[in-house]
Amino acid sequence: MTFGILAESTEKPLPSDPTLREDVKHVLENGYVIIRDCFSKEEAAEAKAEMDRLTGKDPIHGRNAFEGFNTIRIYSLLNKSRVFDKFAILPRVLALNDYFLEPGYNITVYQTIQIAPGEVAQPLHYDDIFIRRPRPRAPYGSAIMLAFDDYTEENGATRVIPGSHKWADRKGKDEETIPCVCPAGSVIFFLSGLWHGAGPNTSSRPRYSATLQFCSPYIRPIENQILAVDPRKLKDIPKKIVDMMGYRTYRPFVGYADGLSPLKASERMVEWLQRPVDYDPPTFAHGVDSKL
Ligand SMILES: O=C(O)CCC(=O)C(=O)O
Numbered sequence: 206m207t208f209g210i211l212a213e214s215t216e217k218p219l220p221s222d223p224t225l226r227e228d229v230k231h232v233l234e235n236g237y238v239i240i241r242d243c244f245s246k247e248e249a250a251e252a253k254a255e256m257d258r259l260t261g262k263d264p265i266h267g268r269n270a271f272e273g274f275n276t277i278r279i280y281s282l283l284n285k286s287r288v289f290d291k292f293a294i295l296p297r298v299l300a301l302n303d304y305f306l307e308p309g310y311n312i313t314v315y316q317t318i319q320i321a322p323g324e325v326a327q328p329l330h331y332d333d334i335f336i337r338r339p340r341p342r343a344p345y346g347s348a349i350m351l352a353f354d355d356y357t358e359e360n361g362a363t364r365v366i367p368g369s370h371k372w373a374d375r376k377g378k379d380e381e382t383i384p385c386v387c388p389a390g391s392v393i394f395f396l397s398g399l400w401h402g403a404g405p406n407t408s409s410r411p412r413y414s415a416t417l418q419f420c421s422p423y424i425r426p427i428e429n430q431i432l433a434v435d436p437r438k439l440k441d442i443p444k445k446i447v448d449m450m451g452y453r454t455y456r457p458f459v460g461y462a463d464g465l466s467p468l469k470a471s472e473r474m475v476e477w478l479q480r481p482v483d484y485d486p487p488t489f490a491h492g493v494d495s496k497l
């Protein structure tokens with residue numbers, strides 16, 4: 206293989222599982238892969254109904270071209286509903302992450318995206334554009350788009366520029382994109398260096414979807430999941446997701462707080478907030494035999 210850009214992955218042999226192997230090969234070559242039948246039509250319908258419930262009667266639309274003036278985004282999804290948990294631990298997606306990302310990767314964004322008829326194309330971008338390191342480079346993250354509706358060219362299916370994850374400084378142009386047309390229940394997986402954007406919605410119905418993005422464990426997440434989600438809800442969230450919210454340390458000890466694991470520190474924070482401020486806290490919160 207000759208994808209020097211994936212410095213960490215190039216040395217890796219292709220996975221032996223035939224399905225994963227094909228997914229990986231497609232991503233290495235194109236920067237993305239469309240995976241059909243990741244979840245059922247019933248689960249997609251349930252997600253749409255939950256989006257409607259959360260949106261309510263007075264939705265707030267995007268504030269800029271990136272968010273989309275005709276688009277409704279529900280941020281901090283993990284704090285607002287348990288319906289979307291199942292989409293955060295899809296085995297084929299996690300298998301791709303395990304191949305492409307550093308072990309201990311975290312969730313950096315999880316939000317729904319509902320694009321209304323009349324919305325224009327989102328400005329093209331790549332998701333780790335804020336990392337000012339030369340391209341091409343190993344991916345600092347990955348993203349999935351969850352198609353809760355059939356994705357069509359007319360309703361604003363996510364558009365990608367195949368192979369653009371290998372580019373250096375070139376900027377993606379709209380005419381270079383192709384739409385990721387796929388049925389509801391599909392996932393589009395792509396590397397954080399791939400040029401992409403939501404398409405314009407020229408249809409008469411909204412496009413229901415969500416995006417879930419992951420980042421290497423040493424990157425500051427775009428949405429701070431630890432502040433975004435009420436820590437008293439952690440017991441209701443699958444452990445794998447809690448871990449990916451940043452509640453475990455990255456080897457050897459990145460992310461600790463006062464010598465405590467982030468999870469222990471968050472339990473302490475909940476207790477703190479129920480008591481008067483302690484201006485003389487214990488010097489050694491972690492004690493002698495605690496582990497990180
Ligand atoms: O909605 C889409 O199809 C793409 C959204 C996206 O790329 C983003 O918000 O970063």
Ligand SMILES: [Fe+2]
Nearest residue numbers: 330331332401
């Ligand atoms: Fe994006």
